[in-house]
Amino acid sequence: MNRTGKLAYNAAVVIAAAAAAMGIGAIVLAAVGADIFKAYAVILTEPLKDMIGLTEIVVRAVPLSLIAMGIAIAFRSGILNIGAEGQMLMGILASSATAIACASLPKPVLIPLAILAGAAGGAAWGGIAGALKARLGVNEILSTVMLNYIAAQFYTFLLRGPLMDPEELLTGSGTPQTVRMPRSAWLDRLLPGTRLHSGVFIALGLAVVVFLLLWRTSTGFRMRAAGAEAKAARYAGVKVQRYLVLAMLLSGAFAGMAGAVEILGVHRRAIEGVSGGYGFTGIVVALFGGLHPAGIIPASLFFGLLLLGADMTQRLADVPANMVLVLQGAIILAIVSARQFMSNPYVQDKVARACAKMFRRPPPPAPPGSIEACPDPSDSVDPCLVGEDSAVGDSSAVGDNPAAGEGSVKKRGTR
Amino acid sequence: MGHEPIRSLELRGITKRFPGILACDHIDLSVGEHSVRALVGENGAGKTTLMNILMGLYQPDEGRILINGRDVRFRSPNDAFDHGIGMVHQHFMLVQNMTVAENVALGMKSSHRSFRLDIAAVRKRILEVSERHELPVNPDALVWQLSVGEQQRVELVKTLCLGARFLILDEPTSALTPQETDELISLLQKMSSELSIVFISHKLHEVKALSDTVSILRRGKIVFEGRTENHSPADLAALMTGHEVELPRVDSGSAARGGAPGLLSIRELRVKGDRGNLALDGVSLEIAPGEIVGLAGVSGNGQRELAEALNGLRPVESGSIRLDGAELAGGSAGDVIREGMGYIPEDRNTEGIVPSFSVKENLVLKDIGGKEWSAGGFLRLGAIADNAKALRERFDIRCPSTDTAAGSLSGGNIQKVILARELARGPKALVAVYPTRGLDMGAEEFIHKQLLARRSEGVAILLISEELEEIMNLSDRIAVIYKGAILKVVPGKDATKRSLGLLMAGVADE
Numbered sequence: 048m049n050r051t052g053k054l055a056y057n058a059a060v061v062i063a064a065a066a067a068a069m070g071i072g073a074i075v076l077a078a079v080g081a082d083i084f085k086a087y088a089v090i091l092t093e094p095l096k097d098m099i100g101l102t103e104i105v106v107r108a109v110p111l112s113l114i115a116m117g118i119a120i121a122f123r124s125g126i127l128n129i130g131a132e133g134q135m136l137m138g139i140l141a142s143s144a145t146a147i148a149c150a151s152l153p154k155p156v157l158i159p160l161a162i163l164a165g166a167a168g169g170a171a172w173g174g175i176a177g178a179l180k181a182r183l184g185v186n187e188i189l190s191t192v193m194l195n196y197i198a199a200q201f202y203t204f205l206l207r208g209p210l211m212d213p214e215e216l217l218t219g220s221g222t223p224q225t226v227r228m229p230r231s232a233w234l235d236r237l238l239p240g241t242r243l244h245s246g247v248f249i250a251l252g253l254a255v256v257v258f259l260l261l262w263r264t265s266t267g268f269r270m271r272a273a274g275a276e277a278k279a280a281r282y283a284g285v286k287v288q289r290y291l292v293l294a295m296l297l298s299g300a301f302a303g304m305a306g307a308v309e310i311l312g313v314h315r316r317a318i319e320g321v322s323g324g325y326g327f328t329g330i331v332v333a334l335f336g337g338l339h340p341a342g343i344i345p346a347s348l349f350f351g352l353l354l355l356g357a358d359m360t361q362r363l364a365d366v367p368a369n370m371v372l373v374l375q376g377a378i379i380l381a382i383v384s385a386r387q388f389m390s391n392p393y394v395q396d397k398v399a400r401a402c403a404k405m406f407r408r409p410p411p412p413a414p415p416g417s418i419e420a421c422p423d424p425s426d427s428v429d430p431c432l433v434g435e436d437s438a439v440g441d442s443s444a445v446g447d448n449p450a451a452g453e454g455s456v457k458k459r460g461t462r
Numbered sequence: 463m464g465h466e467p468i469r470s471l472e473l474r475g476i477t478k479r480f481p482g483i484l485a486c487d488h489i490d491l492s493v494g495e496h497s498v499r500a501l502v503g504e505n506g507a508g509k510t511t512l513m514n515i516l517m518g519l520y521q522p523d524e525g526r527i528l529i530n531g532r533d534v535r536f537r538s539p540n541d542a543f544d545h546g547i548g549m550v551h552q553h554f555m556l557v558q559n560m561t562v563a564e565n566v567a568l569g570m571k572s573s574h575r576s577f578r579l580d581i582a583a584v585r586k587r588i589l590e591v592s593e594r595h596e597l598p599v600n601p602d603a604l605v606w607q608l609s610v611g612e613q614q615r616v617e618l619v620k621t622l623c624l625g626a627r628f629l630i631l632d633e634p635t636s637a638l639t640p641q642e643t644d645e646l647i648s649l650l651q652k653m654s655s656e657l658s659i660v661f662i663s664h665k666l667h668e669v670k671a672l673s674d675t676v677s678i679l680r681r682g683k684i685v686f687e688g689r690t691e692n693h694s695p696a697d698l699a700a701l702m703t704g705h706e707v708e709l710p711r712v713d714s715g716s717a718a719r720g721g722a723p724g725l726l727s728i729r730e731l732r733v734k735g736d737r738g739n740l741a742l743d744g745v746s747l748e749i750a751p752g753e754i755v756g757l758a759g760v761s762g763n764g765q766r767e768l769a770e771a772l773n774g775l776r777p778v779e780s781g782s783i784r785l786d787g788a789e790l791a792g793g794s795a796g797d798v799i800r801e802g803m804g805y806i807p808e809d810r811n812t813e814g815i816v817p818s819f820s821v822k823e824n825l826v827l828k829d830i831g832g833k834e835w836s837a838g839g840f841l842r843l844g845a846i847a848d849n850a851k852a853l854r855e856r857f858d859i860r861c862p863s864t865d866t867a868a869g870s871l872s873g874g875n876i877q878k879v880i881l882a883r884e885l886a887r888g889p890k891a892l893v894a895v896y897p898t899r900g901l902d903m904g905a906e907e908f909i910h911k912q913l914l915a916r917r918s919e920g921v922a923i924l925l926i927s928e929e930l931e932e933i934m935n936l937s938d939r940i941a942v943i944y945k946g947a948i949l950k951v952v953p954g955k956d957a958t959k960r961s962l963g964l965l966m967a968g969v970a971d972e
Contacts, residue, residue, distance in 0.1 A: 263843075265836040272827065276816040282775065282807055283827040284796035 056398065061335065064381040071377035072370070081366045089364045090356030102241040104351040106313060109246045110135075110305040112347035114329030116257045117169075117301025119338040123261060124294030125274030130176055130191025131302040132326025133198030134169040138303025139310050140205060141168025143225050143317040150229035157231045162249070162307045169303020170296045172198060177295025181288035187295070195326070206319060224318040234312035244312030253301070254340035270294055302326065324372075328354070331375055468546055468628045468658060469495050469530050476525035478511055485511040487682040488525070493628075498650070498659045500669040500690065502702055503679035504902030509662045510552075512679070513630050517549050518542045543569070548626025550617045552633045556605045563588060563601040566620045584623075591622045595653055610760070611642035618649075629653075632662045636900075639760050640930060640963035647672050664702070664902070666695035678702055703903050710910050711935045712754060712917070712954065724748030724784075725922040726772075726891040731781035731791075733764075733771045741767035743946045744781070749891065749922040754913065756937030756954065757926045760966050764946040765926045766808060769895045772924070773805045774798035786890050799828055804889030804921075806880055806897050810873065814880040817869025821861050822850030824868045825883050849886075857882040858908070874905030881912055891922040898932060910936060930959050944968045 069087065076083045094100035114131045121128035128134075142165030149157060176194060179185035206223040215222055234244040261267040272280040273287045274294075281287050305325065310317055332350050336342030353374065360366040388394060472492040478485045486508045493499045503509050514520045516527065518536030527534050529545055536542045542549075556565050563584050567573050570587070573580040588601045599612075599619050608616065614634060621629060631650075635643045650659060650672055663669055669676055670690060678686040678701045686701045726749040735741030742764045749755045759765055770776035772783055774795040783790040788801050807813035815824045826835045826846050835846055850864035859878045861871055868879055877897065884892065894913065898906040913936060917923055927933050933940055937954040942965035949970050952961070 259840075263841055264839050265830045265841060266839060268823070268830050268841060272816050272819065272823075275818045276812055278809075278812045279814065279816045279827070281795060282773070282805070282813045284794070284799040286794070286796065 052399070052402075057337065060385050061337075064385040065378065067381040067385070068374060068378040071381070072374045075373050076366065076370065079366070079370075082364060086360050086364045086366045086370070089360045089366075090353060093359045093363060094352055094355040098238070099241055100355065102238060102243040103355050104348060105247055106242050106244070107351035107354050108344075108347040109244075109250045109312070110309045110325050111329055111332050111350055112250045112343055113253065113305035113308065114302050114325055115333035115336060115343045115347060116254060116340055117173075117298040117305075118330055118333040119336070119340070119343060120257065120261065120270070120301070121173075121294050121298035122333065122338050123274050124270040124290060125277060126177065126180065126187050126291055126294055126298075128173065128176070128191055128295065128298045129188055129330065130173060130194050130198075130299070130326070131305075131329050132322055132324070133191070133195035134172045134299040134302035135306040135309075135322050135326050136198045136202040137172040137299075138165035138169035138306035139317050139321060140202060140210070141165055141303065142307035143228065143310055144210065146228050146232040146311070147226060150231065152231065154231040157229070158234065158311065161232050161311060162304055165303040165307025165310075166300040167303065169306065170300040173295040173297075173299020173302070174292060177292040177299075180295070181291045203319065206317060210317070212316075222318075225316050228311065228315045232311055233315060234308065242313055244308075246308035246312040249304070249308055251344070253304075254344055258340045266290075266293075302329075305329075328375060331378060335378065467495075470528075471547075471628060471658070472528040472531075473512070473516065474526045474528065476512065476515060476522045476527075478508075478515060478520060478522050480511075484682050486515070486522070489679075489682070489684055491677060491684065493658055493660060495658055496655060497675065498654045498661060498673045500673035500676040501660055501662045501679065502664055502666070502669055502676060502698065504664065504702055504904070507679040507702075508682040509679055510632060513549065513632060513660065513662060516542065516630065517547065543624055543626070546625055546627040547630065548621035548624055548628070549630040550614075550621055550632065550634060552636060554613050554617055556613060556616060556620075558606040559604065561602050561604055562599055562608075562616050562619075565605060565616065566601075566623050569620065569624050587623050588619055591619055595619075595622065595649075595656075597622075597649070610637045610762075611639070611645070614638065614642070614646065626657075628658045628660075630660045630662070633664075634661070635663070635665060635668060637761065637928075639966055640959055641967060643668065666698050666702075669698065670695055680704060699903065709903070709907055709931075709935055710914055712914060712938060725751040725786055726924065727782075727784045728772070729782045729784075731768070731771060731783065732779040733767045733776055734779055735764075735767055740779075741946050742771065745943075745946070745948055747924075747941055747948060747951075749924055751890075751920040751922050752917055753938045754917050754923040754925055754936050755951075756933035756940040757924060757943055758930060758933050758940055758962050758966055759928075759943035761928055763943050765895070765943060767946075768943070769805070769808070769893050769926060772798070772893050773803060802888070802890035804884035804887060804892035806877075806884060806892070806894040808895040808899075810876050810880055811869065815868045815876055818867055820865045821854070821859065821868050821871070821879055822846055822864040824879055825850050825853055825864075825886075828883060828887065853882040853886055857885075857912075874901050874908075877901060877905065877909065881909060885912065885916060889921060891924070892916060893924045893926070895926045896928065897925070898927075898929070906932075930962055934959070934962075942966055 073083045073087075076086050094104055114135065117134075118128055118131060142161045145164035146157060146161040149160060152160065172194060173191075176185075176187050176190040179190050180187045203223070206225065210225050212219070212222075212224055212226045214226070215224065234246050237243045237245060237247070259267075261271060269280065269285045270290045270293065272283070273285055273290045277287050306322070309321060309325075314321060328350055332343060332346045335349070336344070336346035357368045357370060357374075360370065361368045470492060472490075474490055476486050476489045476491075489508070489512060491499075491512070501509050501512070511520065515522050516536075518538050518541050521537075527536065534541075534545060536545075539549075557568070560568075563581055566588055567579055567581060567584045570584055573584045585601045588599060591597070592599045595618075597615050597619050599615055603612075605613060605616065614637075618629075635646060638646060647668060650661070653659070661669070661673055673690045676686075676688060676690045676693070676698065677684055678698065680702065724747075728745060728747045731742050731745040732740060733742040745764070745768060747755065757765060757768070767776060771778055772790070774790065774793050774797060778791040781791060785798075785801050785803060790798050790801060790803070793801075811817060816827065819827070823846070826849065829835055830841070835842055835849075847864065853859065854861070854864055857878045859871075859882060860875050868876060871879070881897075892913075897909050897913070901909070910932070913923060913925070925933065925936055934954065934957055939951055940954055940957050940962065941951045942949045942962060944966065945968070949965050949968070
């Protein structure tokens, strides 16, 4: 399969997975007695009908893409970070505490400072899981999930205690939230009457940074090598443990920045429920986007649409907004299984043959396949040798003819 | 079980396709009763695929299987077992922490009662079989405690206990010592009076010793079929590869390097194994520049630990490793690489390359941070691509493009990628572990020539191998390792297979 063919194939996989997920969702919608078509129509089109809808999609996509990029860094480096939710909360705490404490600083200093503080908070939380994995071999899935719980409780404790807005206690309703951020820490709103904020540029800029880091620097090269085959990386002199910790620090930093940007751009104070499951949805966005910034940006917009649309279904189609969670789960299952199935070179080959037949073109050369899909790597024919003429063997040979090698090529050609 | 005996087994027009590969191309093969058929061919010729089809592990795209003239269809290995066909795989299929009897019981459905396992019946059957075929096996031994040769016997007993009357052996001698190989061959000769055997191998002297008839596969086709006795190993080799093969040999006559100070010098090295035991106990070895020292030994006697310790991948308890005067013991893998050590690791797919990385990325895996491939932390993609283009040509790496995932290449080409990377770095010393394991003769020839070329350039080479022929062909001196210590070092030209075989078994004095 050539490059475009491969891209088209991958896109087809994603679309097929989305369709399958929709199918599963339809069953659930039917079970709760909702109008399936109306529900989907609302989810997919309603948010696109006005400017507020469009900007709200982007507002949701900003933290989603930031988190997803952090998760992509971790996944590419061979560590499964499920802890973005907790890392985001720690980032929010660090960021808002910094912004409130340093309220007197001018805007060009305070905003970067607050965002970096968020990054540091997230990185610290992610780094714990990374260090545990590197030093003691603690499974990162367990540790990040458990750290999520700790972060959630810690966040609630601070918001209801030390960091709570004193006004709320004296005169207000006792809502657990911090004081308002100083104005100098606010990210600018870009369009009047909407919540679209300048965090969108931060997300786009960091997408470029992530791409450069992973695919254009020697650090990224080593991280990807450690993730793809830790043993080979170690044998090549890469300090795998060190890159593991680095990957978790970066991954946590991105989740922390997502929290900081969300607070400084949208809410302007730390409130409860601010993460809203972004940390988990971000994992889906990262997978859906193929663990690559160029895929994550559109994927985050798509999930922004889904999240917003789901809120609207409650109002317009009388379907609970939690339905979107069902859809998300279905999408994860569909994507993961589709990838497992479709990445099999045997399947790819069949598809390529079928396509070639359809368009009456000679079949493309063998796709590079993963080794596990090959029956026995040490005993499979070298694809590069197939096209060669073999030397003629002993004349007494049975069933041999001068065109032995060529013959096999011809057979493939006509298929 | 309880089926009729196999009087004849026939494959007709078997064809199997894998992505971009025609693994089996209309293969016809028939095997009669009480005969030993050798199936030989280079890697990737389709031998294993063909046998996996016969075992029901793969479904053929075209073709039929006939037993006693009747069509059969195997949907799974169980169907093949039911017809009395059994296979001993190249890599043993044994659960290491179970006993022999438990391993046999796994496949013996007749011993599975509704809520318990009739282990007594299994044990009885094992003893029956082992007596009948003179295969001594202790049913209560734990598999991990057994030697490789004993495990091989367990595999045979297991297959026979399941009622196999038709045995397929996939490279059964690849892990055995010369003595164990001889034992196995005489055992199989005796068994062939009762069974039919298909024997996959590319060791031609074994084929000569054991088989009645031989079929040679090349690129998915049978290119030769005939009686073994009428053809010499050299004839068979030529048929197998399509050209005359002559493996290069070292010429170590002139230079006497016995007492010269080593470029790579290992002194009193002690290293712990994975289980905390002392895997290397006081190993000392000097390798002079331009010298190949072969390390012979049955695998598991400390070779892996030695290679890892030399390359900074395993902590050194005591002793020293000096490369050109620099101390390597205690250094990291990166330190060792920077000192100019080259390494061809044992497992090329997981230690030698990152399979999902492209060929060109794998070619710079070790030096990616260096000035040559990166500037200011950013990769020099142009230089990396040029490097790959040059090395691909120089080392004859056959790949669709240098952007191809290295893991999708054949074993021989993966090994060439590793070799190209290691040799292009201009190493002072090279540790090559089983460099041609599982490769065909063409690739073997290429790799041997490369090693000899490096030798004449003054590289100190430690060649670790189980192939005595390889070691004897290439080594100036041969060291035999046994239970973590060097038993003896002999000059390469004085070594014989017999003397090395005895040393490998731990017998120091003849």
